[in-house]
Structure formats: C-alpha cells, structure tokens
Amino acid sequence: MMEDKQIYIIGDVHGCYKTLLALIEQFPNKRNSKIVFVGDLIDRGANSCEVVEFIINNNYDCVMGNHEELFLEYAPNKDEFGENFNMENSSYYFERCGGKATLDSYKNKEIYFKHYDFIKNLPLYLEYKDYKTSDNRYLVVSHSAIANVWDKRDSKDKFDIENFENQLLYRRYKQFDNKDIFNVYGHTPRSEAKLTSFDANVDLGCVYKKEKVINPRLCALEFPSMKVYVQENLE
Incomplete structure (x- = not known):
C-alpha cells in the first residue's frame, strides 16, 4: 500500500517564497504532502535562498531547470563568492535572467555553498513508477x-546526450506522446495549466508582471487525480 496516494507537482517558483507557502497550505496534507518541483526555483524573484532552503529542509524532490543550469554556469563558485565577484562578466544572466536577485538573497556563505551543491546535483528528470494515470x-x-x-x-552518444539535455532544459512547444509515461513540466508560462492525455504544463508565470502573463500565479498539479491548485502571487 502506497503511503501517499497523490503527488503534487509544482511549477516554476522563481524565488516567490510567500506564494509557494500559500500554495502548499491549500493541499490536504499541506507540508506533509509528497511534493516535486519542475525546476526554476531561483532567479527573478527576491527570495531564491528561502525557496531552496525550504525544499532542502523538507526533503522535497526537484529536477534541474534552465535557471539552475545558468546559475551553475555564471554565478560564483565556492572560490569566487563574495565581494570580489564581478557580475559584469555575465551580465546576460545577472540582468536579463534575474540572477542578481538570486545572489542578493544570499547573506550567508555557508548556506550559499550548501545550496550550490544541492543545485549541482539536481537530476534532469524524475520517474515515479508508483504514480499512474487510469490508462x-x-x-x-x-x-x-x-x-x-x-x-x-x-x-551514450554525445549528440544524443546533448540533444536530450537541451530538450529537457530549454526547448519549448514540442508535442509528443510517449506512450508509457505522463510528463509534467513547466518552463513555458501559460495563462492556464495545459492538460492533455499524455502531458501537462504547470507554469503559470508566477514571477512575471501582467504585461507578460495575463494572470501570474503559481500552480500545482495533484497527480493522478489531475486536480489543479493555483495561488496568486503574494510577493
């Protein structure tokens, strides 16, 4: 008998910590729920450090997002963290992608190092073979x-590996039915959650202004019931 009958997949949080807490309060078992994040925990919003710390402390699952990969590529590593780090060398990440907000959220070197290691070890995908749709x-x-x-x-082919990673981290709008799996993901902000017979997009652009997304919210999908939870941005 499975302990958790439902699993909750949460869309791109982007440092929106208060909104995340409010969304989880809507779940029947609240913080004791089985929860997994689709990545993009960080950047743009003001509270990336709090979001990552919350996920580590509660031992929630998470996959790598493109913003985590950008962080590992451009943010200071353990030797660079501190006053001597020059953001201008990676202005695209820090200004355009919201990386400055992430760095500004870290006031403690040890916590930064702990989170850096956590982010570095995130998987590209997670399989949950005990959670199944009716088909x-x-x-x-x-x-x-x-x-x-x-x-x-x-x-093991280099081209295949690169193609796989690029698809799961960066590419958008590809519809494809992989017969044995139900794929839940985020990455591309939408005005409503998208649900098909084989996949779901749960990114409702929580961190964005209304000019980019009509109704910015944080979203979670309860699986396999397919119930959708949404929370207005509280930041």
Whole structure:
C-alpha cells in the first residue's frame, strides 16, 4: 500500500517564497504532502535562498531547470563568492535572467555553498513508477517537455546526450506522446495549466508582471487525480 496516494507537482517558483507557502497550505496534507518541483526555483524573484532552503529542509524532490543550469554556469563558485565577484562578466544572466536577485538573497556563505551543491546535483528528470494515470501511464517530471527524446535518455552518444539535455532544459512547444509515461513540466508560462492525455504544463508565470502573463500565479498539479491548485502571487 502506497503511503501517499497523490503527488503534487509544482511549477516554476522563481524565488516567490510567500506564494509557494500559500500554495502548499491549500493541499490536504499541506507540508506533509509528497511534493516535486519542475525546476526554476531561483532567479527573478527576491527570495531564491528561502525557496531552496525550504525544499532542502523538507526533503522535497526537484529536477534541474534552465535557471539552475545558468546559475551553475555564471554565478560564483565556492572560490569566487563574495565581494570580489564581478557580475559584469555575465551580465546576460545577472540582468536579463534575474540572477542578481538570486545572489542578493544570499547573506550567508555557508548556506550559499550548501545550496550550490544541492543545485549541482539536481537530476534532469524524475520517474515515479508508483504514480499512474487510469490508462497506466507512469509519472515523469522534467523542466521542459520531454517531447520526442525520451528514447535517448540512456544513450551514450554525445549528440544524443546533448540533444536530450537541451530538450529537457530549454526547448519549448514540442508535442509528443510517449506512450508509457505522463510528463509534467513547466518552463513555458501559460495563462492556464495545459492538460492533455499524455502531458501537462504547470507554469503559470508566477514571477512575471501582467504585461507578460495575463494572470501570474503559481500552480500545482495533484497527480493522478489531475486536480489543479493555483495561488496568486503574494510577493
């Protein structure tokens, strides 16, 4: 008998800590729920440090998002963290992608190092074979849609590996039915959650202004019931 009958997949949080807490309060078991995040925990919003710390402390699952990958590429590593780090060397990440808000949220070196290691070890996808739809598809969570590269996940070919990673982290709008799985992801902000027979997008652009997303909210999908939870941005 499975302990958790439902799992909650939460869309791109982007440092919106208060909004995240309010969303989780809507779940029947609140913080004791089985929860997984689709990545993009950080950047743009003001409270990335609090979001990551909350996820670590509660031992929630999470996959790598493109913003986590950008963080590892451009943010200071353990030798660079502090006053001597020059953000101008990576202005695209710090200004355009919201990386400055992430760095500003860290006041403590030890916590930064702990989070850096946590982010570095995030997987590209997570499989939940105990959670299935009524037509027997099991849950797979990724940052962007898996689309037509699922059969490349165990490939040793360099091109296949690169193609797989790029699809799961960066690419958008690929519709593809992988018969055995139900894929839940975020990455591309929408005005409403998208649900098909084989996948779901749960990114409702929580961190964005209304000029970019009509109704910015944080979203969670209860699986396999397919109930959608939403929370207005409280930041």
